[in-house]
Amino acid sequence: MHLNPYGEYAVLMAASLANDWPRDRAGIEQRTREFGMSMAFGQHPADHTRTKAVIDDWLRVVDAEDPAVRARLLNQQMAAAAAYPRLTDHDDEGWHLHYRDENDALPDVLRAVISVGTALHLSERGMHRLRRCAAEPCTAVVVDVTRNGRQRYCSVRCANRAAVRRHRAQGGEVAKVGPVGLEPTTRGLKVRCSAN
Numbered sequence: 001m002h003l004n005p006y007g008e009y010a011v012l013m014a015a016s017l018a019n020d021w022p023r024d025r026a027g028i029e030q031r032t033r034e035f036g037m038s039m040a041f042g043q044h045p046a047d048h049t050r051t052k053a054v055i056d057d058w059l060r061v062v063d064a065e066d067p068a069v070r071a072r073l074l075n076q077q078m079a080a081a082a083a084y085p086r087l088t089d090h091d092d093e094g095w096h097l098h099y100r101d102e103n104d105a106l107p108d109v110l111r112a113v114i115s116v117g118t119a120l121h122l123s124e125r126g127m128h129r130l131r132r133c134a135a136e137p138c139t140a141v142v143v144d145v146t147r148n149g150r151q152r153y154c155s156v157r158c159a160n161r162a163a164v165r166r167h168r169a170q171g172g173e174v175a176k177v178g179p180v181g182l183e184p185t186t187r188g189l190k191v192r193c194s195a196n
């Protein structure tokens, strides 16, 4: 499996697991496939529970706002899961680096891939590029891979909801917000003009 220079897919996969936790082990493995992992994992009864613990630990990194605290938590997780880099050529993927021992247990592989991938993402792109959605009460994890690094919301829907709220706080009428303040589903609807 490949960690691109930004560790992007690994962080996005962690966010996907956090935001939409699979109900069983097969669901977790399916998610790893969707994010491009091809390796076969050993089957262990505790995989589902142990992977949940991996994601819960990772959420502590997400919720640590101080970069130094964030780094300390990630260093602990890498120390627990990662090993010296190793060149490997499994499953016809081509030669690439693994940051872990030759252990095929699902939670252990994910802990290594997610912690190293997150460390690469934050160090290459910016320590602030991981957060919770700013549109309360939404708590979805946002992995900021945008060019300008200012993504605060998990979705267009949440961004629009926050815009409406800001406008109301400023004493404005929601109706004057225009298309930006509307939910995406209503944006395409034609408004009947009473002047006709």
Ligand SMILES: [Zn+2]
Binding pocket: 001, 002, 039, 088, 090, 093, 096, 097, 098
């Ligand atoms: Zn690999």
Ligand SMILES: [Zn+2]
Binding pocket: 133, 134, 135, 138, 139, 140, 153, 154, 155, 158
């Ligand atoms: Zn959101």
